[in-house]
Amino acid sequence: MSVERLLATNGLIKEAPTAEAILSRADYVDPSPIKLFYGETYDDKGHTIDSLKYYLFVSNLAESLKKVGRLTDPTILIADTAACRNVGPENQNYYMVLGEERSNFVKKVNEIYKTGLHVVKMSEYINSQDFVNEREKIMAQCRTNSSLMEAVKRTVPESKVEIEDKKGFMYSFDEITTIIDLDVKVGPPREDLYDNVARSIAEKAGKKQVMSLFLTPSFPIGMNWSYFFANEGIEDHGITAYKAGSKRLQGNRVIIEKSNSDYVRELINKSFISPNRALPNPVLDIGIICEMAKNRLEGNENPITLADDFYEGRISEKKLKEKVGADVEQYILSKF
Amino acid sequence: MWNNTFYQNFKMKEQLSINEITKKDYGEKIAKRDKEAIYYVEKAEKLGLKSTKRFTEYHPNPSKSMLTGVTFAHRDLESVVQSMADNQPWAVVSGLNPSGPLHFGHKQVFEEVLWMQKQGAEVFIPVTNDESYVVGKVKSLSESRKIAYEKVIPSIIAMGFAPEKTHIFVDSDYPDLYNLAIDISKHLTLNKVYKVFGFGQDEEGENPGTIFYRGGVQLAQILLPQYEEFGGKKPSIIPVGIDQYPYILLARDAALRRDFIPPAATFIRFEGGLDGKGKMSASRPDSAIFLTDNQEGIKRKIRSAYTGGSPSGAFQKEHGGVPEICPIYQLRAYHFPNNSELKDQCSTGKILCGECKKQATEEVSVYVSEHQAKLPEARAKMDEFILKKPIKSILTD
Numbered sequence: 001m002s003v004e005r006l007l008a009t010n011g012l013i014k015e016a017p018t019a020e021a022i023l024s025r026a027d028y029v030d031p032s033p034i035k036l037f038y039g040e041t042y043d044d045k046g047h048t049i050d051s052l053k054y055y056l057f058v059s060n061l062a063e064s065l066k067k068v069g070r071l072t073d074p075t076i077l078i079a080d081t082a083a084c085r086n087v088g089p090e091n092q093n094y095y096m097v098l099g100e101e102r103s104n105f106v107k108k109v110n111e112i113y114k115t116g117l118h119v120v121k122m123s124e125y126i127n128s129q130d131f132v133n134e135r136e137k138i139m140a141q142c143r144t145n146s147s148l149m150e151a152v153k154r155t156v157p158e159s160k161v162e163i164e165d166k167k168g169f170m171y172s173f174d175e176i177t178t179i180i181d182l183d184v185k186v187g188p189p190r191e192d193l194y195d196n197v198a199r200s201i202a203e204k205a206g207k208k209q210v211m212s213l214f215l216t217p218s219f220p221i222g223m224n225w226s227y228f229f230a231n232e233g234i235e236d237h238g239i240t241a242y243k244a245g246s247k248r249l250q251g252n253r254v255i256i257e258k259s260n261s262d263y264v265r266e267l268i269n270k271s272f273i274s275p276n277r278a279l280p281n282p283v284l285d286i287g288i289i290c291e292m293a294k295n296r297l298e299g300n301e302n303p304i305t306l307a308d309d310f311y312e313g314r315i316s317e318k319k320l321k322e323k324v325g326a327d328v329e330q331y332i333l334s335k336f
Numbered sequence: 337m338w339n340n341t342f343y344q345n346f347k348m349k350e351q352l353s354i355n356e357i358t359k360k361d362y363g364e365k366i367a368k369r370d371k372e373a374i375y376y377v378e379k380a381e382k383l384g385l386k387s388t389k390r391f392t393e394y395h396p397n398p399s400k401s402m403l404t405g406v407t408f409a410h411r412d413l414e415s416v417v418q419s420m421a422d423n424q425p426w427a428v429v430s431g432l433n434p435s436g437p438l439h440f441g442h443k444q445v446f447e448e449v450l451w452m453q454k455q456g457a458e459v460f461i462p463v464t465n466d467e468s469y470v471v472g473k474v475k476s477l478s479e480s481r482k483i484a485y486e487k488v489i490p491s492i493i494a495m496g497f498a499p500e501k502t503h504i505f506v507d508s509d510y511p512d513l514y515n516l517a518i519d520i521s522k523h524l525t526l527n528k529v530y531k532v533f534g535f536g537q538d539e540e541g542e543n544p545g546t547i548f549y550r551g552g553v554q555l556a557q558i559l560l561p562q563y564e565e566f567g568g569k570k571p572s573i574i575p576v577g578i579d580q581y582p583y584i585l586l587a588r589d590a591a592l593r594r595d596f597i598p599p600a601a602t603f604i605r606f607e608g609g610l611d612g613k614g615k616m617s618a619s620r621p622d623s624a625i626f627l628t629d630n631q632e633g634i635k636r637k638i639r640s641a642y643t644g645g646s647p648s649g650a651f652q653k654e655h656g657g658v659p660e661i662c663p664i665y666q667l668r669a670y671h672f673p674n675n676s677e678l679k680d681q682c683s684t685g686k687i688l689c690g691e692c693k694k695q696a697t698e699e700v701s702v703y704v705s706e707h708q709a710k711l712p713e714a715r716a717k718m719d720e721f722i723l724k725k726p727i728k729s730i731l732t733d
Binding site: 224 | 395396
């Protein structure tokens with residue numbers, strides 16, 4: 001599939017650079033491969049189908065670029081060190097083990113779907129001299145520039161600014177240092193804050209700037225209209241894709257290696273769906289992930305038109321739910 | 337020759353004068369439209385209310401009132417929606433003054449209440465004959481009581497409410513309410529009631545009955561569904577006009593002090609009076625079409641109604657009317673769903689006021705006569721709707 005066609009997949013892409021911009025970047029960094037990246041933390045509730053969306057997409061983007069002769073380095077970062085920063089000292093070891101499990105999960109995805117993703121853990125590089133030096137440089141640059149420092153502060157939720165201030169905003173600086181040298185960073189829309197700081201720093205240093213590519217937000221399944229109505233702003237940010245326990249809604253997520261397919265089907269049947277494209281559609285979202293998984297398993301490159309089929313009335317709500325309920329078992333849950 | 341020229345000049349002057357009047361009238365109506373368009377938006381913003389647009393996007397079957405923007409804002413609708421969606425208990429309270437029969441303004445509100453009942457709400461309708469009396473809308477308690485039973489309650493029932501989920505009460509015939517009013521008034525201060533309602537501005541204007549009504553009885557009506565006898569604490573909602581926001585604030589405050597759930601509110605635009613002066617009101621009989629009006633009365637009121645049209649048919653054909661400020665347009669667009677094209681037809685001059693009024697007369701007449709035909713049955717069923725349940729929980733330990 002061409003990069004252009006891939007980026008035109010409705011229901012999957014929230015915001016993306018043009019195909020031309022990505023191809024130009026690949027040419028610019030040549031003979032080095034273009035760095036395609038998705039990074040995530042995790043919790044102890046399991047691996048979500050929403051993480052799989054990002055793995056499959058990064059892999060698809062790499063495939064599309066390879067087809068037109070570009071070298072690629074599709075990488076999935078498991079931010080184990082960052083995940084540990086948010087838990088108490090008594091849970092550090094446990095979370096490092098969970099990080100290893102998440103990393104193994106991505107490797108399993110590679111085996112099942114032939115995704116060819118490079119898996120990296122943050123703990124593997126965070127204490128390296130190169131990374132520490134780079135982070136020091138970035139921290140110094142930000143601390144002498146009030147607008148940059150303000151932008152760093154904005155990466156932290158307002159309620160946590162004071163706590164992070166005491167920690168020297170290390171979480172943010174680790175993230176910024178990690179992404180500053182990337183070419184295309186795939187992620188959920190809420191990561192824009194980090195990406196903007198990284199771009200500002202790179203711009204001031206006269207370096208290439210990371211391009212952000214946002215996929216559509218993730219939503220819980222099995223929730224009726226009232227949940228979405230009462231959660232203003234959910235349309236823009238959804239819930240955290242890679243944490244099954246985001247908002248304590250683990251019972252409303254598809255958790256690979258854990259969720260029972262009958263239970264998932266029941267949740268899908270109960271899910272809110274609207275014919276309005278601007279509103280969340282958790283079932284369609286899972287349907288698109290299933291289509292990506294199916295394409296990988298069957299080795300084809302069919303464009304994914306599920307969103308258009310639904311919104312243009314070629315598939316009814318009932319049919320969509322039936323299809324997605326069956327596909328999630330056939331192309332995802334049964335494969336693990 | 338001289339006479340002919342004089343006559344032509346005279347006709348030209350007269351024509352000019354008509355054109356000027358027409359243009360001035362049109363300009364004034366456009367200005368009125370623009371002013372009214374921002375009135376509710378600004379008011380809602382100032383009071384920190386949220387638009388109902390989000391609700392209409394998410395609810396699978398929103399009410400006509402919300403879809404047409406008649407219900408335009410809300411306070412804390414979020415507290416009700418989960419019960420609404422999960423079929424859990426919730427209530428709606430919507431009362432009215434029985435100083436006259438129901439008119440189309442009431443119909444608009446009670447259709448919204450009926451929609452809420454269809455979404456699962458238990459409906460409480462206080463018919464506030466005590467308020468009618470203390471604020472001077474009727475001469476005696478008995479007068480408003482009579483209107484309540486003879487004209488108001490049968491009309492409400494005839495709109496299609498389900499008896500098992502509807503509780504109608506005339507305040508003075510449900511004295512337990514006054515015990516609740518005492519219970520609730522204990523949690524308020526006169527100072528707070530004064531501040532919210534602006535009492536004390538005119539020392540001769542208020543009587544103690546009004547103050548007790550606002551600071552006790554009104555709140556008792558709003559919080560009634562949350563008393564033990566009605567299943568206890570539950571989400572509730574009050575559809576009101578934006579001028580009634582103070583009641584909502586006071587009720588929310590009283591609810592918290594009584595360990596109840598603060599009631600939510602939806603805010604409804606007033607139905608425009610046919611005389612073009614504010615809302616439909618029983619105190620200006622020609623401003624409203626009552627559900628008890630006869631065919632001749634309906635015809636007369638609509639024929640003489642203010643409109644968004646122009647004094648000159650030719651001008652209106654060219655420039656169109658101003659439907660947004662036209663009570664006939666409001667009447668037809670809201671109450672009669674087949675009129676979805678009317679706004680375009682009016683504003684492009686495709687329909688003029690004469691024809692529109694004729695169609696309105698037909699629509700209103702049919703509705704009113706059908707409604708009146710249902711009244712005998714409604715009267716016969718009245719007993720099934722009247723709330724009699726005693727409230728003892730506050731009188732026993």
